[in-house]
Amino acid sequence: MKFSKSLIGTLRQDPREAESKSHRILLRGGFIRQLAAGIHTYLPLGWRVLRRIEQIIREEHERIGAQELLMPAMSPSELWEKSGRWEEYGDDMFRFKDRKGRDYCLCPTHEEVVTEIARAKVRSYRDLPQSWFQIQTKFRDELRPRFGVIRSRQFIMKDSYSLDRDETGLEKSYQLHKEAYIRIFTRCGIDFEMVQASGGVMGTGQSHEFIARVDGGEATIVACSSCDYRADIEGAQTGGTFAGFEDMPVTEIHTPDVGTISEVSSFLKVPCQQLVKSIIFTAPGKKPLLMLLRGDYEINEDVVKNRFGFSYRPATRDEILAVSGVEPGFIGPTGTYSVDIYADDLLKKATGMITGANKNNYHVKGLNISRDAKVKEYFNMRVPKAGDICTQCGSPVELYNALELGQIFKLGTKYSERLGATFLDEKGAEKPVIMGSYGIGLERIMACVCEQKADERGAVWPISISPYDVYLVVLNPAEEEVSACAGRISKALTEADFSIIIDDRDISAGIKFNDSDLLGIPLRVTIGPRGIKNGKFDVSLRESGEVSAVSEDAVVKLCQDHKAALLKKLEK
RNA sequence: CGGGGCGUGGCGCAGCGGUUUAGCGCGCAUGGUUCGGGACCAUGAGGUCGUGGGUUCAAAUCCCACCGCCCCGACCA
Incomplete structure (x- = not known):
């Protein structure tokens, strides 16, 4: 290729909109061009990089026996109504109507479509296992696209799906993908780690993320300082230390207009660890929940949702008033209102704690949770923080930011059941196909390499994915x-x-x-x-x-x- | 959606207490001199000043609304 004839067009200055390192380099080098927020053209140079990444991905998937196909980028609403995600996906899904008024979406992912193929094509246990992949454009109407190509509304993803007859088969497919992913990221020259992930609304199946340590990455990773425990903060569980304070009778203290943890802490001159956060969760048509948590921790909403249902969320001020009769900031476990009380397990033996008195402008001190609150159950509901204890080995953990490049996930039968993808086993019994789903963001690999390898002068491509040698x-x-x-x-x-x-x-x-x-x-x-x-x-x-x-x-x-x-x- | 910033040739910016032909640097075109880490001279092309409305004799400039882009937050298989 002759530079003089090419559509490269490097820029002498950083474009104003570019903030992150990868965004600046990709824009300045003429790899990409932005058309709208989160929507980009891949100019010849960037496209060559993406095609080389794509080729590596293709080779490694074929190596594990996966077959490439290409599903449509758009889909009628029916499939999504069957799976329940026409509702669940909400505003993140781009939707439109055809001329006859029928509803469609631009697919944000393809579980529904792939399951529909499985429904039609897979009949017998003899047809299994299967592993299908595609490299395709996905559409998600992100609340806030950012970092150039890292969080965008249209992006290229390799997604693959495994179909198995039983758990053993799924485990095998999962391991094969794990190995393929390790080879892919290694070949792309990325310094990556594999961490445990949370299922989120997808369910509680086993899942791992492939992440790269990058400043400003949007995922937070909890990592043990001495053993190999690594988990996305959304699914991480860590131990903490019990905080016991002076055991004293429960007494009210006047705390006028002092509601938040930090206000109470400085007003009473006590550490946040001595305070108990009382958080009310509500869900339409369900009983409100009161969650108790030590003041120096944040609540992990995913844990609450996974346990009690995905419609639960933290109550608004009005809901808190309706449920407890007091302003947020003064609620506590000692009142008489109708809630189920759950507490974080670090509070089990806590003594001498301070929390809302369930009376505006008052707190109580001397609280022994197990004695003074009617706790139905204790469990770990904390968002981990640095210095917590690793549950595997007892060493302190550290937190860092990372970019999520790929995720592998044991789906189970959620989609096959809802969409009727079944097969007959050796005994002629009809069973739902057991699925796994596996994704890689191609642009994120490109951006990640820029974040990790580039220097002041520009990009430094590994020869495996460089646009030219x-x-x-x-x-x-x-x-x-x-x-x-x-x-x-x-x-x-x-x-x-x-x-x-x-x-x-x-x-x-x-x-x-x-x-x-x-x-x-x-x-x-x-x-x-x-x-x-x-x-x-x-x-x-x-x-x-x-x-x-x-x-x-x-x-x-x-x-x-x-x-x-x-x-x-x-x-x- | 909340908070903040910004929309002026391809890129980066100035102009914004109202005034006639809207500037500067880079880039681009033509000619010439240069030529191993962002050279120089000359000539030239290129702009609905984000959009719509209003105020005014007069608006890039003042007022209102809207749109877009970026950052922080909320959010995110």
Whole structure:
């Protein structure tokens, strides 16, 4: 490819809208172009990267026996009504009507569609197991698209689905995908980790996320400092220490207009650990719940929802008033109103605690939870925090941000039951297909590599996904000898199976060098009058900056050696 | 949706207590000189000042509404 004829167009300055590192680099290098919030064009350079990622994904899925197909990007509402997600998905789903007024969506994911295929095609246990994948555009009307391509409304995803006859089969499919994912991210040059994930509204099946440590990643990971425990904070469980304070009789204290934990803490000059948060959860048509939690923790809403139902959410001020009769900030477990009380397990032996008195502008002190509150059950409802205790080994945990690149998930029979995807087993009994679902965000791999590998000068692509292998800088392309030499070298490199971009632009050398750095092509060969004169040409490596000068007929060999070494590094 | 910021040639910005032809840098085009880490000279093209309404003799500039984009938060298989 000749740079002079390409649609690359690097930018000298960072576009104003770009904030995160990957967004800046992708925009400046001319890899992507934004059309609207969370909607991007993949320009030739970015598209080449995505296609190479796609190819790696394809190879690794085929290696585990998965078959590629392509489902439609749009779907009629019926399927989603059957699964219950036409409602559940809410505003995150792009919806529209056809000319006859029938409802459709742009698929945010494809469980429904794939299950519909399974319903029609899978009849017998002899048809199982199956593993199907596609690489396809997904649509989600995100509340807030951000970080360029990392959280967008239209994005490319590899999604695959396994169909099995029993749990053993599912476990095998799951393991195969896990291994494929490890190979994929390794080949893409990503520094990643596998962590336990929460099922969220998908259910409670086993799930793992593949994440990359990146500043500003939107997932928070809880990691043990000494063993291998790693979990997404949404599903993480950690231990804590019991906080006991002076055992004293329960007495009321006047706390005028002092409602929040931090206000009470500074007003009474006590640590947050001595306070108990009282949080009311409500759900339409269900009994309100009162959750008790130590003041220095946040409640994990997912845990509550998974346990009591997904319609539960924290009560609004009006609901709190209706349920308890007091303002938020002063509710507590000692009142007489009709709620079921649950408490975090760290409060079980807690003594001398302070919480709302269920009376406006009053708190109580000297509370021993097990003595003074009618707790139905204790369980871990905390969002973990740094310094908590690992449940596996007892060492302290740490928290960090990460970017979620992929997730594997044991779905079970949720969709096959609802959509009627069944098969007959050896005994002729009809059973629902047992499913797994597995996703990878392609743009996130691209962005992640920028976040992890790029330096001040620009991108640094691993050779496995770089848009080109070699950047051929041609200095003074107007000089006949130079262009003839560039022609010979590019021909030789092409014949040796290198993809190359030739910077034949009639501009100053600095721009070409800077652009080659910005574009992050792993190898660079410089051809100019000086090289012609000396009979030596610079071959340099983007990542290390290492430069060697070799004669014309040694260029290809050196590039081959470099390429082999770079590929070897990606094997891990 | 709450809080904050911003919309002026392709990109980055100035102008915004009302005044005639809306500037600057980069980029782009043409010619020339240069040529190993963002050169220089000359000439030139390119703008409904986000949209709509209002105030005014006069609006990029003042007022109102709306739209869009970015950041923080809420949210997120």
